[in-house]
Amino acid sequence: MRLRIDLGYDGSGFSGWAKQPGLRTVESTLDDSLAKVLRLPEPPGLTVAGRTDAGVHARGQVAHTDVPLDAWAQNGERALYRLSRVLPDDLRVVALCEAPPGFDARFSATSRRYTYRLCDAPVGIDPIRRLDVVWNRRPLDVAAMNAAAAQLVGEHDFVAFCKRREGASTVRTLLTLEWRRGVDGLIEALVVADAFCHNMVRSIVGACVAVGEGRRSPEWVGDVLREAERSSSVMVMPPQGLTLEEVTYPPDAELAERARSARRFRGGVSR
């Protein structure tokens, strides 16, 4: 049977989501803990909505796993409580339940919402907030950043902002890209797309920061978008400013069809 897992983590201490030999990753830590609390002989394996890079955080990450029916029948009720005791304090599972039929954490998802957090206060970041905020020493013009952002919204080939993978499409639909200034120098980008390619959010943010600092014009971002390969002029921003906030799924009746069509139209790895 399939379980849906809702989780969050501070990415600072993890080498990203995906398992890698000898490294502490979110996937391996969660997979091992699930085996423990469900009394499985081996980690059950995970599929995730957004494969976050090293240092990237998540608040509303979603994964699924397939486990034997009897393991869930015997240990399911106590599993969430046991996880809260077993997991390290930089990783939290907030919900664990039977997935509806046709659910696939990765391919059923209709959109992913990320936030990128910057601070341009000349005195630096509030130390208590520094885990998920990147200090930008130069002041940023948020209106100019929004003018740049507006040119990226819509369905485009984002190849200029992505690490290319063989055979994988880099066409994505960017639904929202908005910059907002908060208190104490905090500046947040709200970024929503059907899915993201590798490095895409951090590259888009880097392009907007170049505009916000006055090094580039807003129109330059549109020029980059029309380039036919990864652009060397775009800075990839540091991972610690990026948080996966939410993954959206369609109504249960459409989960299976959505997964089928996403598999058909997208290749490679979703983020």
Added chain:
Amino acid sequence: MRLRIDLGYDGSGFSGWAKQPGLRTVESTLDDSLAKVLRLPEPPGLTVAGRTDAGVHARGQVAHTDVPLDAWAQNGERALYRLSRVLPDDLRVVALCEAPPGFDARFSATSRRYTYRLCDAPVGIDPIRRLDVVWNRRPLDVAAMNAAAAQLVGEHDFVAFCKRREGASTVRTLLTLEWRRGVDGLIEALVVADAFCHNMVRSIVGACVAVGEGRRSPEWVGDVLREAERSSSVMVMPPQGLTLEEVTYPPDAELAERARSARRFRGGVSR
């Protein structure tokens, strides 16, 4: 001349405010950095509004220091910028300026505002928020905690909630003690007093938590307040939930008089 310093820190990596040989403290880190950016032969020495314990955080801490006029004349303009480059990322100076006449960071202060942050979500704390929030595994009844809190507000001898010091008064005026429930299991205590004795906030919070968990009645807190010495029945809560948010001063014309009267009526160490 006297400088007023406004600062904040993540207390996790410091052995408290006060200098101690061989330990990393906020006072020694800041004092050394001031000497560096003002080109002083020795650390100038600091007086602080709230002497926080090891692990306690601050967002609106205030301190003062006395420095030679020529050092400030030569290096004052660039000092704040230089501090932002020199200080570690768990300590931030947000303002540095000439203090008004009669200003004493400790004795001129009219009130201190602290927040204590708890989370009673059964699944634990959002990992990104864990620096300044304490997980309480048992659910808390905020209405009962506020009923308990109401009995402590006002001018009282808080000796039952304090580490006693010889010759120091433990009479304080608790101006505000309010519990509020936020999202995702977050529960915050807003605590304001003219000044606090050692351990006072964390002991008061511990008493309220005992009530919130249903282990004690709200009236019990009033009984503790009437005890004539430190109560062994009150739990001192962990330091990482506590943040000094703000220190309030009177109008400039009253700074000196306020400092004189506070020195007269209070002994020992203010927090």
